[in-house]
Amino acid sequence: MGDSGAPGAVAEGLEEYRAELTGYCYRMLGSYAEAEDAVQEALVRAWRSLDRFEGRSALRTWVYRIATNVCLDALASGRRRALPMDLSAPSEGGTPPAPPQESVLWVEPCPGGDPEAAATAGESVRLAFVAALQHLPPRQRATLILRDVLGFSAREVAALHSCTVASANSALQRARATLAARRHTTDGPAARPSDSVRRVLAERYATAFSRYDMEELSMLLHVDATLCLPPYAKWMRGVPDIHAWLTGPAIGCRGSRLVPTQANGSPAFGQYRPSRDGTGYVPWALQVVEFSGTRISGIAAFRDTDRLFPLFGLPERLDAV
Template sequence: MGDTGVSGTAVEGLEGYRRELTAYCYRMLGSYAEAEDAVQEALVRAWRSMDRFEGRSALRSWVYRIATNVCLDALASGRRRALPMDLSGPSEGGTPPALPQDAALWVEPCPGDDPEAAAAMGESVRLAFVAALQHLPPRQRATLVLRDVLRFSAREVADLHGCTVASANSALQRARATLADRRRATDGPAARPCGDSVRQVLAERYAAAFSRYDMEELKMLLHVDATLCLPPYAKWMRGVPDIQAWLTGPAIGCRGSRLVPTTANGSPAFGQYRPRSDGTGYVPWALQVVDFAGDRIAGITAFRDTERLFPLFALPDHLGEEVRQGARA
């Protein structure tokens, strides 16, 4: 950075925005890895242009303008990430999935190891919300996140986009209407507030029930219209009977799994490890992100790309035989 003319203080000031910019770019792009790349590109552009920053807007607004442009460039191809329920209707739980699809098709989970930050982000970082955002045109997507999540003013957003305040407000209204239509179309469990203590108890009960493969206990924990989806497969299910049919049918090999707790998208999540066939331990199988509605589990998204996701979530690459022995004790 020595040839850019940027002072250490300026670089430190820009670096202080990295975390919030990553959350913003994640909502824009639907991929945590792509968000990290976009933020790095945005900060490099900002560092190189710092000597031309004239201070006519706040530094934060200026950096967000650069990050927004990086995201808009990345979205110019028109490719949109999704969750399985965005692509087709639910399927029967007793049938195996078709072949996996390209990983670039799916909205991905993001790590969240800071409970205070996760609480502050609330619904705005939930998988379902991030997936719904992908239905918006990119500029509307940016406008809605900047206004409704990050609380930028209409004037700030207009300046960022280089448009009038009236145009910025119109884009916001259209984006809100599209999201409202998406919520009505999905017709899933209502996302009623769920306190942290309730979520924690539900998550612990779910992990214990799944490890025991206790279908009756899982039935008690799941909302009647709960969903289970399985990216990179397009298959997803709605309702307790089909979820249980999946678990006791095509997914019966998950019996005896161990779940290691983590956090994703502001919700409890688990690294699922399936038992080896030779009984010598457990291998990574899925990252389960759990969503809640009131006092029930509303959805489970099981991401199978463990080779890439488990290191991102600081999950071990295997569990040993001692876990099995401890479970017997």
């Protein structure tokens, strides 16, 4: 391997890829926790195989090949992660949800911005995009992420999959066609506003939600905005049904406080509802808010606060002010 390829230097170089590998594995698996485990397994395999790395391919390509194989092994069961929109049609906002569907593997939020911002392309870490990726066969999924998100060449992807360039290009075209068809049925990709616009909209949303100002919330929502509630399969589309939900089954959210954070490259909030004994506020949901133009296009309220709040650095409870 030469001096630059000494085992110590290569091992150090591998660790530098941890963040971007996490973003890759998250898109592949739809779960941040599983992505972290997959990256750790991939790096362990790479460290154990350093003596077999001959430098004939780039170190990045080599470690991505290992990470891809780890992900493909994890996806071998055939079960894919989903959002409520993938399971049923929208429902009326004034009706309570059915019991949680704990058997469903839900697409989960990713803390912070994109784990490897330098390799990000537009909407590539949005919840809706990650959920759409889960509809692709695993190898097509890997090919599309590697080519269209991470910038690998067709030759590099072919080498990674041990296939021909023509085969890699064919897989990419099929994957793009599948995603394009899904975008067509779900009204297309969101028009991403500037960071300053998103910041203002997020602040307005937090203020309106904390005041439970339905008029302001209605003004902020896109006419076809969606609200989903994992682990419940229930989801709503449109301002009237979201309004009916918030003023009906979810009326207990009145008086909530929102603590800002970031998820999937979008503003997010830890929602704390007033405790029953009146001594403060308790975790209720992690809200991930997505935008289209100057309106909110989607809200995903994840109820698994015991696991998600520590992951996002959110406090266990808030004291009364």
